[in-house]
Amino acid sequence: MTVAPVLTITEIAERLEADIRETKDAKFRWSRPTNIWASSAGHPCDRCKFYEIARWDDRLPPRPGLQALFDQGHLEAAASKADIEEAGFQVIRAEEPVNVLVRGGRHRLISGRMDFYVTGKWLGRRQIPCEHKGLSYGRAESIENWRDLITAPQIWLRKYPAQMQLYLLMQNAEEGLLALRGKESGQIGFLPIELDPAYCEGILQSAERVYDALDANLEPARMKFDENVCPSCDFVHICAPETEWVGHPVIQDADLEGHLVTRAGYAEIVRTYNATDKAIKARFERVEQDGTWRCGDWLISRTTNKNGVWRTQIKEAKS
Numbered sequence: 001m002t003v004a005p006v007l008t009i010t011e012i013a014e015r016l017e018a019d020i021r022e023t024k025d026a027k028f029r030w031s032r033p034t035n036i037w038a039s040s041a042g043h044p045c046d047r048c049k050f051y052e053i054a055r056w057d058d059r060l061p062p063r064p065g066l067q068a069l070f071d072q073g074h075l076e077a078a079a080s081k082a083d084i085e086e087a088g089f090q091v092i093r094a095e096e097p098v099n100v101l102v103r104g105g106r107h108r109l110i111s112g113r114m115d116f117y118v119t120g121k122w123l124g125r126r127q128i129p130c131e132h133k134g135l136s137y138g139r140a141e142s143i144e145n146w147r148d149l150i151t152a153p154q155i156w157l158r159k160y161p162a163q164m165q166l167y168l169l170m171q172n173a174e175e176g177l178l179a180l181r182g183k184e185s186g187q188i189g190f191l192p193i194e195l196d197p198a199y200c201e202g203i204l205q206s207a208e209r210v211y212d213a214l215d216a217n218l219e220p221a222r223m224k225f226d227e228n229v230c231p232s233c234d235f236v237h238i239c240a241p242e243t244e245w246v247g248h249p250v251i252q253d254a255d256l257e258g259h260l261v262t263r264a265g266y267a268e269i270v271r272t273y274n275a276t277d278k279a280i281k282a283r284f285e286r287v288e289q290d291g292t293w294r295c296g297d298w299l300i301s302r303t304t305n306k307n308g309v310w311r312t313q314i315k316e317a318k319s
Contacts, residue, residue, distance in 0.1 A: 028067040031056075035108075036109070036207050036210060037111060038111065039112060040052060041110055041163065041203050041206070041207060042159035042161060042162025043155070043158075045223040046220040046223070047220045047223065047239060048223075048233055048235060050219060051235040053210075053214060060235070063254055065253075065254035066254065072134070073134050076132075077115065080132055080181050081094075081116065088121045089120045093117045093127070095116075096113060097112075098113065098114055099170060103204070103208055110166060112166065114167050116130055129176035130190075131177075132179040133179070133181070134183050135157075135180055135181070135183065137184075137262060138184065139180075139182075140180040143191060145191075146161050146193040147161070155228060160178065162199075164178055165195065165196060165200050166200065166203060168195045173195065175194045177191065178193055280300070281312040285310075290302060290304065299317050300314055
C-alpha cells in the first residue's frame with residue numbers, strides 16, 4: 001500500500017488556495033443576452049453592446065478570479081441588506097424585474113432587476129429604490145455626486161449611473177439611491193440620484209442605434225479609442241481599435257489589475273514626495289561638510305562617497 005506523503009503546512013496552504021481558485025473559475029459562464037441589459041446600457045461603445053448580443057460567444061475567456069469577485073459582490077449585498085434591516089428598516093421587492101421598450105419595435109428591450117427597495121421606520125410606507133454596488137480603494141467614501149461616476153476612468157463605474165437612471169425611468173420614479181458599500185471599511189453609504197430625462201434619452205438613443213445595427217446585421221462604427229475602455233474590452237480581439245496599442249498581448253489577471261489601480265492611486269502622492277524631497281535637498285546642495293542636523297522630528301545628514309560626490313540623506317529621529 002502506498003502511503004501518501006505528509007504535506008507541509010506551506011504545501012497545504014498553497015493547495016487549498018489553488019483548489020478554491022479552480023473551483024471558483026470553473027463555475028463561471030458567460031450568459032447569452034437576447035436584449036440589452038440595463039447593467040450594460042451605459043457602456044460608451046455601441047459596437048461593444050452589439051457584440052454582447054450578436055457575438056456573445058466570441059468574448060475573451062473570463063479573467064481568473066472574476067467569479068470570485070461576483071460571489072463577493074453577492075456577499076456584500078447580503079451584508080448591506082442585513083445592516084439596513086438591523087437598523088429597523090425593511091428591504092422589499094428584491095431583484096424585481098424591470099423593462100423599458102426602445103423605439104422601433106417590441107423586440108427592442110432593455111431589461112434589468114432592481115436590487116431592492118427600502119421602506120419602514122420613519123420612511124413609513126414610502127419605498128425608496130436602491131441599487132447596490134461594492135467599491136474598493138476608498139471609492140465608496142470619496143464619491144459625492146452620482147454624476148462624478150459618468151466620467152470615472154473605470155468603465156464599470158461609468159455604467160452604474162445609466163443602470164440606476166434606467167431603473168428610475170422604468171419604475172416612473174423621480175429619485176432613488178445608489179447604495180455603495182466600502183469593501184475595506186464595511187460601511188454602507190447612500191448616494192442620492194434623481195431622474196435625469198436628458199441623460200436617459202442619450203442612453204436610449206444608443207440602444208436604438210445598437211438595435212438598428214442588429215436588425216441590419218451590420219456592426220456599428222468603432223468608438224474613438226479610449227485607453228480606459230478599449231484595451232480591457234472583452235471584444236478587443238475582434239474589434240481591434242486602430243491604435244498603436246493593437247497587437248499587444250492581453251493579460252487578464254485581477255490581482256495584477258488591482259495592483260495597477262492601487263499604483264495609479266498613489267501617483268499624486270509620489271509626485272508630491274519627489275517635489276518636497278528635491279526642495280529639501282536643494283537647501284543642502286552647497287553644503288560640503290560632513291554632519292547631521294536636526295529639524296523637528298527629522299535628521300538631515302551630509303556625507304561624501306569615495307568619488308567625492310556629496311549626498312543628502314533624510315530620516316526620522318528615533319527619539
